[in-house]
Amino acid sequence: MNAEIIAVGTELLLGQIDDTNATFLSRQLSEAGINVYFRQTAGDNEERLKNVIQTAAERSDIIILTGGLGPTRDDLTRDALSAFTGLPLKEDEESLDKLKSFFEARGRGVSESNKKQALSLKGADVLPNDEGLACGSFLEHQGKQFLLLPGPPRELKTMFMRYALPKLRNGMEDQQIQSDVLRFYEIGESQLTEKLDDLITNQTNPTIAPLASDGEVALRLTVRGPSKETNEEMLRELKEKIFARVGNYCYGEGDSQIEQVTAELLRELEKSISAAESLTGGLFANTMTSFSGASMIFPGGIVCYSNEAKMQTLGISETLLEEHGAVSAECAEAMADGCRRVFSSDYGISFTGAAGPDPLEGYEPGQMFIGIATPDKTVSHFVNIGGSRNRIRTYAVKQGLYLLFQELRNKKGG
Amino acid sequence: MNAEIIAVGTELLLGQIDDTNATFLSRQLSEAGINVYFRQTAGDNEERLKNVIQTAAERSDIIILTGGLGPTRDDLTRDALSAFTGLPLKEDEESLDKLKSFFEARGRGVSESNKKQALSLKGADVLPNDEGLACGSFLEHQGKQFLLLPGPPRELKTMFMRYALPKLRNGMEDQQIQSDVLRFYEIGESQLTEKLDDLITNQTNPTIAPLASDGEVALRLTVRGPSKETNEEMLRELKEKIFARVGNYCYGEGDSQIEQVTAELLRELEKSISAAESLTGGLFANTMTSFSGASMIFPGGIVCYSNEAKMQTLGISETLLEEHGAVSAECAEAMADGCRRVFSSDYGISFTGAAGPDPLEGYEPGQMFIGIATPDKTVSHFVNIGGSRNRIRTYAVKQGLYLLFQELRNKKGG
Numbered sequence: 001m002n003a004e005i006i007a008v009g010t011e012l013l014l015g016q017i018d019d020t021n022a023t024f025l026s027r028q029l030s031e032a033g034i035n036v037y038f039r040q041t042a043g044d045n046e047e048r049l050k051n052v053i054q055t056a057a058e059r060s061d062i063i064i065l066t067g068g069l070g071p072t073r074d075d076l077t078r079d080a081l082s083a084f085t086g087l088p089l090k091e092d093e094e095s096l097d098k099l100k101s102f103f104e105a106r107g108r109g110v111s112e113s114n115k116k117q118a119l120s121l122k123g124a125d126v127l128p129n130d131e132g133l134a135c136g137s138f139l140e141h142q143g144k145q146f147l148l149l150p151g152p153p154r155e156l157k158t159m160f161m162r163y164a165l166p167k168l169r170n171g172m173e174d175q176q177i178q179s180d181v182l183r184f185y186e187i188g189e190s191q192l193t194e195k196l197d198d199l200i201t202n203q204t205n206p207t208i209a210p211l212a213s214d215g216e217v218a219l220r221l222t223v224r225g226p227s228k229e230t231n232e233e234m235l236r237e238l239k240e241k242i243f244a245r246v247g248n249y250c251y252g253e254g255d256s257q258i259e260q261v262t263a264e265l266l267r268e269l270e271k272s273i274s275a276a277e278s279l280t281g282g283l284f285a286n287t288m289t290s291f292s293g294a295s296m297i298f299p300g301g302i303v304c305y306s307n308e309a310k311m312q313t314l315g316i317s318e319t320l321l322e323e324h325g326a327v328s329a330e331c332a333e334a335m336a337d338g339c340r341r342v343f344s345s346d347y348g349i350s351f352t353g354a355a356g357p358d359p360l361e362g363y364e365p366g367q368m369f370i371g372i373a374t375p376d377k378t379v380s381h382f383v384n385i386g387g388s389r390n391r392i393r394t395y396a397v398k399q400g401l402y403l404l405f406q407e408l409r410n411k412k413g414g
Numbered sequence: 415m416n417a418e419i420i421a422v423g424t425e426l427l428l429g430q431i432d433d434t435n436a437t438f439l440s441r442q443l444s445e446a447g448i449n450v451y452f453r454q455t456a457g458d459n460e461e462r463l464k465n466v467i468q469t470a471a472e473r474s475d476i477i478i479l480t481g482g483l484g485p486t487r488d489d490l491t492r493d494a495l496s497a498f499t500g501l502p503l504k505e506d507e508e509s510l511d512k513l514k515s516f517f518e519a520r521g522r523g524v525s526e527s528n529k530k531q532a533l534s535l536k537g538a539d540v541l542p543n544d545e546g547l548a549c550g551s552f553l554e555h556q557g558k559q560f561l562l563l564p565g566p567p568r569e570l571k572t573m574f575m576r577y578a579l580p581k582l583r584n585g586m587e588d589q590q591i592q593s594d595v596l597r598f599y600e601i602g603e604s605q606l607t608e609k610l611d612d613l614i615t616n617q618t619n620p621t622i623a624p625l626a627s628d629g630e631v632a633l634r635l636t637v638r639g640p641s642k643e644t645n646e647e648m649l650r651e652l653k654e655k656i657f658a659r660v661g662n663y664c665y666g667e668g669d670s671q672i673e674q675v676t677a678e679l680l681r682e683l684e685k686s687i688s689a690a691e692s693l694t695g696g697l698f699a700n701t702m703t704s705f706s707g708a709s710m711i712f713p714g715g716i717v718c719y720s721n722e723a724k725m726q727t728l729g730i731s732e733t734l735l736e737e738h739g740a741v742s743a744e745c746a747e748a749m750a751d752g753c754r755r756v757f758s759s760d761y762g763i764s765f766t767g768a769a770g771p772d773p774l775e776g777y778e779p780g781q782m783f784i785g786i787a788t789p790d791k792t793v794s795h796f797v798n799i800g801g802s803r804n805r806i807r808t809y810a811v812k813q814g815l816y817l818l819f820q821e822l823r824n825k826k827g828g
Contacts, residue, residue: 011625012440013440013450013451013452014440014444014623015437015440015441015443015450016441016625016634017437018432018433018434018437019432019436019437022433022455023426023433026426026427027429029429030427030428036429037457038454038455038462038465038466039427039453039455040452040453040454040455041436041453041454043451048452051473052452059465070604071603073615074607102800105798111604111608113608131802132801154801275717280700281699281700281708282696282697282717283700284696285691285695285696285699286694286695286696286700286807289696289719289769290695290804290807292769292770292772292803299723300718300727301716302715302717302727303696303703303714303715305699305708305714306709306713308713308757309714309757312757313756342726342727343722343726343727344722344726355706356706358706390704393700393704
């Protein structure tokens with residue numbers, strides 16, 4: 001079985017946005033053992049859409065169309081597939097009910113154009129949209145499988161993982177695929193892959209694929225075998241080999257990123273943390289509150305962007321700021337102490353430095369101090385991160401989380 | 415003339431990287447007045463490459479192949495085009511000399527596999543690679559134009575802009591293209607396009623294309639004409655028509671999003687704002703500090719996730735929290751007042767509500783109060799946003815910025 005992805009949208013052909021949906025789907029399909037040999041992109045034009053569907057149907061078994069399911073006149077994907085297959089469009093009751101209650105809650109009726117979003121094709125299975133209003137479809141027609149998925153990435157991802165992928169995997173149960181992710185810190189991708197070179201190169205089962213994302217390296221381990229049990233055994237053996245070489249750099253497994261792992265440790269230890277942020281401007285607080293149930297471990301934080309704010313809200317003394325500057329180990333430590341006191345938390349973390357593009361108090365963009373206040377001591381770390389303002393702030397938060405994680409792991413171990 | 419882009423590389427089909435080359439080329443071509451109606455992606459396989467070239471040659475005038483020009487066995491793009499056209503490969507002297515001196519400088523000879531990078535097709539113009547070693551090609555064959563460009567983005571961009579685009583634009587010098595973006599708030603995409611329906615439908619010059627992204631709608635206006643002056647006049651007339659119908663929903667033009675426009679207004683009025691965030695957990699502060707020079711207008715903010723934090727840091731009374739709850743108009747207003755006082759800022763904004771997935775104090779996920787404290791008065795707004803926790807928080811910040819923008823625009827107007 002091989003799949004072809006067709007991305008629909010004139011905004012793609014005008015180069016206004018990157019087609020990240022195609023990347024996401026390609027990765028998911030290849031991990032599920034479905035080959036992607038071709039991708040196409042077409043604009044919001046019914047004739048040309050029919051042309052790409054025709055081309056795909058001639059060379060691929062599974063045709064996945066993304067985008068063009070919305071309410072506007074430009075959204076033509078359903079119509080094009082209907083014209084190509086000769087199957088009429090059909091209103092889905094459940095999707096229509098959802099549209100009605102959505103607009104009723106806003107005191108409006110459902111306009112004709114919005115009703116389009118509840119349309120599927122005759123004979124197709126409707127795929128619910130848990131993140132939006134346009135429903136998707138799964139259709140088997142003349143030996144081919146067709147998927148219609150919405151364009152907004154969040155909607156597409158959820159619908160694909162929850163409802164579409166299980167249908168595509170139908171019948172492939174004799175080949176079980178299992179994968180897991182190991183997450184690392186304080187080690188670069190090249191260093192990590194060098195240490196595991198013989199396990200990565202020319203291996204087909206199991207496979208190890210490095211995934212580099214914002215300031216972090218992870219490895220995806222994938223095994224294929226006849227049963228869940230053999231797969232789990234294979235995964236366990238592989239992990240043991242990896243841990244023996246680079247286990248001290250591994251902070252967690254699976255989907256949990258450093259913020260979740262750290263939050264879990266805090267919960268386990270029944271400790272709380274607060275934040276005082278200058279450089280990171282609230283990004284640490286935002287990260288700690290991005291999952292539910294955070295209020296037990298994160299009472300709050302202070303974004304103190306100006307020096308006045310540092311004095312007013314955290315009680316940093318004017319003398320300290322004059323003598324050492326706001327970008328200093330002393331200020332970072334006073335900020336960490338300050339928020340720990342204000343929020344009566346067990347730990348406090350602080351970020352002060354130059355986010356760029358200009359230097360600050362003699363420090364180059366990316367140079368910063370991260371302070372950590374614990375029940376026993378207060379320390380600070382000098383960190384230097386390259387890149388854009390956005391990258392510097394994102395990596396700074398990761399770095400702070402690594403430091404905090406180490407602190408908590410030592411605490412737990414001791 | 416219409417162009418089709420073919421990206422070559424198995425790493426794309428495995429979802430290991432985003433195809434940013436296709437985005438870049440699409441934008442450059444569309445700005446140059448060359449329509450891109452289709453794109454394709456194929457892996458490093460000669461048969462399938464010939465298939466996509468065949469498909470492209472049937473429906474497009476210009477076929478641009480990117481990637482697969484390197485020295486490895488996987489680099490097959492030249493061979494595929496040679497097989498498709500029947501034109502033999504031909505070594506380019508200049509490119510070969512460049513390879514030789516490159517490897518000589520490193521004390522090595524040019525290996526046979528590296529020599530591949532100096533190959534072009536018989537009858538093609540060779541395109542120099544100023545950033546790398548693999549040369550490109552421009553070929554006119556049976557009424558079609560073929561471009562071979564390298565895959566690494568830096569090499570591709572330089573070669574395309576310096577050597578390839580001028581060849582494609584040959585004979586089109588009389589056509590200038592200009593575009594602008596209008597940004598809207600408090601109006602949905604379908605409502606907006608309905609009001610402008612006659613200006614959007616079946617128009618080829620000027621064109622209006624809706625761009626929807628996280629909680630916001632924008633329109634890209636594009637005109638084509640013989641000179642910059644006529645284009646600007648056409649754009650001005652089009653904008654006037656749009657403003658006459660939906661001008662009150664437009665907050666800005668060009669690249670500046672609502673946070674930049676609001677920050678600009680604050681700067682102009684010499685006012686500052688601080689934030690008290692529960693629901694949004696620091697995301698508003700993070701947004702306001704995502705560009706440099708924020709400290710003048712945003713001294714800081716408080717993330718008060720727990721009720722204790724609301725009392726300790728913002729002086730919210732226990733009575734208020736007991737009588738009205740943390741999710742209430744009263745609390746939102748007290749939070750906005752509180753941060754305005756703590757940071758001595760001109761304005762204060764607050765967010766309190768249910769971020770989900772669970773209801774909070776009887777409010778469903780997405781229901782929230784946004785408080786705005788101004789020098790004259792303090793008000794709050796009830797807002798209801800659907801979707802995931804992440805979406806709710808992201809849209810809440812947008813909504814807060816819209817409210818603040820309106821407040822400031824009224825202030826400036828009055």
